[in-house]
Amino acid sequence: MMEYIIICPLVFIAGFVDAIAGGGGLISLPAYLIAGLPPHYAIGTNKFSACMGTIIVTYRFLQKGFINLQYVVPSIFTALTGSWLGAKLALTVPTNIFKSLMLVIIPVTAFFVIKTKTIENTKPPFSPAKSIFFSTVIALIIGIYDGFYGPGTGTFLILLLVYEARLTLKEAAGTAKVINLSTNVAALTVFLSSNSVMFPLAIVASLFGIAGNYIGANYFINKGKGIARPIIIIVLIIFLVKIIYDSFM
Helix, strand or coil: CHHHHHHHHHHHHHHHHHHHHCCCHHHHHHHHHHCCCCHHHHHHHHHHHHHHHHHHHHHHHHHCCCCCHHHHHHHHHHHHHHHHHHHHHHCCCCHHHHHHHHHHHHHHHHHHHHHCCCCCCCCCCCCHHHHHHHHHHHHHHHHHHHHHCCCCHHHHHHHHHHHCCCCCHHHHHHHHHHHHHHHHHHHHHHHHHCCCCCHHHHHHHHHHHHHHHHHHHHHHHHHHHHHHHHHHHHHHHHHHHHHHHHHHC
16 A cells, blocks of 8 residues: 555656656656565556556647647657667666766756757748658657666657757657657567566556646646746756766665
């Protein structure tokens, strides 16, 4: 019962944050670990609840027209490819290398977001073909990152899709959810095949995650531009603190 009391409220908060700006895993995964689950069960059970919540957000964004299928379909394939390559890379390259890179990338990204007044592309949009090309490349690169390490994937996707593929914030959020869902499903299949998901806890936590995702998605739909930037900054700071803690403790 204590596991449920610790995990479920935090998974709800993670779902709310993830629907708006990504990075919900920075809250939900530590919740499973704090509750005492072994690492592989914590990761597998977290992937299950994250996938269920992301499905809800993706469907909600699709209803509102935030997901442009011509951008998304090619990105799904490159995201799955990248996630597979990242998982293979994780078997040969120490995770500390990626963490060291993140110690540089995250402060630079946070500074850029703080300096920018709004998370919205102010440059002329690309042609559809050019935006599709950049979206697929971004999906491949972040897919590799998600397969190898993972935390903050949704946040990085939104930022890159806005500033590099020149999508609107809402288009970027919708596209990011589909890409993130693809990489999560690929990872979840691995954990399911190794029996690393605690189903009773995963199902109950999923209900809280779905509620958080649904409320967060509705909040983003109504107040997306105003709330996205501060939450992205908070997520990046939490991510940086977590990496520093993991590196030195």
